[in-house]
Amino acid sequence: MKKTTLIGAMLATTMLAGTASAEDVxxxxxxxxxxxxxxxxxxxxxxxxxxxxxxxxxxxxxxxxxxxxxxxxxxxxxxxxxxxxxxxxxxxxxxxxxxxxxxxxxxxxxxxxxxxxxxxxxxxxxxxxxxxxxxxVIHGFIYNKDAFAEVGVEVPKTEAEFFAVLDKIKEDGNYTPMAMGTNDQWEAATMGYNNIGPNYWKGEEGRLALIAGDQKLTDEPWVAPYRQLAKWAPYLGDGYEAQTYPDSQNIFTLGRAAIYPAGSWEVSGFNGLADFEMGAFYPPVQNAGDTCYISDxxxxxxxxxxxxxxxxxxxxxxxxxxxxxxxxxxxxxxxxxxxxxxxxxxxxxxxxxxxxxWRGECESSIRSTYQILSRGTPNLENETWNASVAVIKGEESPEDAGKRLQEGLASWYDPQK
Structure with a gap:
């Protein structure tokens, strides 16, 4: 009996082990x-x-x-x-x-x-x-803390303070105020227009209103970010028109520019390249006390x-x-x-x-062109690229850019017709 019981127990153990192995996924x-x-x-x-x-x-x-x-x-x-x-x-x-x-x-x-x-x-x-x-990924601005200390400026909270900081850095002359080029186009839209834009169209409120057809790209909240971009050119340094995205990265990490309009994906790469301490600030609001919005x-x-x-x-x-x-x-x-x-x-x-x-201070939104609005032709995402570049270079007015993009969207998207 003992021998039989032992054999039975061994068989049962073997079967259970086989079952457990068979269940591994x-x-x-x-x-x-x-x-x-x-x-x-x-x-x-x-x-x-x-x-x-x-x-x-x-x-x-x-x-x-x-x-x-x-x-x-x-x-x-x-x-x-x-x-x-x-x-x-x-x-x-x-x-x-x-x-x-x-x-x-x-x-x-x-x-x-x-x-x-x-x-x-x-x-x-x-x-x-x-x-x-x-x-x-979160958008904002990465800055060179050493440069800010040398020039004697602080992190700007409002749009007026932002341009005052840029003016002071430009006047100092030791740094390009901002490292961003227009050669690759997407850079100007992603780190420019869709970085600062949510503060104007109030993040999800405006983005969803555009999808619903309740707001248009000719409305003030959508034209105003182009007006700010139109003021960036004097701060981007000589030759920004031919400057590529890798050029911008190098200019900043080599310590030649004070501010970098950024996506947070740069963090790990910049940590290994920059030999100065970096900080970051979210897009400055129009007026003190305004709710801030970030592209998250x-x-x-x-x-x-x-x-x-x-x-x-x-x-x-x-x-x-x-x-x-x-x-x-x-x-x-x-x-x-x-x-x-x-x-x-x-x-x-x-x-x-x-x-x-910043998630604890600001309202989160996503890029305005990514959901639904870039499914047709002309593609609104790509049109936003070239509009951002044209406005920065002074080749198109903010109002004309909004009008062109609105006409393109309305040509294929029913809620905007």
Missing amino acids: TLTIESWRNDDLAIWQDKIIPAFEAEHPGIKLKFTPSAPAEYNAVLNSKLDAGSAGDIITCRPFDASQALFEAGHLADITDLEGMANFSAVSKSGWSTDDASVQYCVPMAS HTDIGIGMNAATPNAEAAKTFLNWVGSSEFATIFANALPGFFPLSSAPVTLEDPLAQEFIS
Whole structure:
């Protein structure tokens, strides 16, 4: 009897071990962020797997420029991974509408995100969510603290103070006041127009009114940012018209410019290049006491392949992405890419912390052209690029730029007709 019982127990143990092994799941993650492979392998994956035995993660990125094509071909062939890293807005919405991204609206972790955070990965009516928001980038101005001390200026809070600082730096003559060029076009729109613009159109209030057709690009809140841009040219330095985006980065990090109109993605790169202390300030408001608005732009999300055979494990991972633990790991590994969840997070990098602190002072919005309004021809995002450049160079008046963009939008977008 004892021998039989022992054999039975050994068989049962073997069977249980085999069952546990059979239940192990490997989730493959598709992504265009091939620059953060080491962060996934060294930090994110070990942290998740330690908490979730039985679920393994495999991070398999593609080159950024090839990601959309590679992912679409894999999805069509049925060979795509379980987890899909999502670009914001139309590219991911097209994947959802094609049946490739699962509806995760009811996922428990989605409760940790605001409507603005979710807007990059939801249907136009916001009724369905198909990706968990992972990170945003915040716009503002990075400045050289040594230059400010030498010239004797302080961080400006209002538009008048901003131009007074620029005047004083220009008068001092040792620094280009601002490092930004117009050669690459997107720079002028992204770090110019959509950086300062939310203070004029009141962030989400104006952005959503434009989508609804209740405001037009010829209205004052949309023309006024061009008026400010039209005053930037004298402060951008000689030859700004031919200056590329990498040129601007170099001019600032080499200590030749005092201010850099920025996206927070610059933080980690600038930390390794600049040998001076940097600070950051949010776009100055028009008048003291005004509510400030920042472009806190949805940049990267993550969703579930609708065809995955491992849906429950995938949901477990996506819920973890909405946690404070993931947010803390991701934000500190990639300073300048900020978690979008309401979960508390402490950033170790002082410059990144300065950017994210603005969420407590200002209202967050996203870039005005990214949701819905750039689906037609002419493309409003691209038109905003060339309008921003034309206004800075004095080739088009702010009013004419607004009129041209409004006519283009109204030509294909029904709510603006």
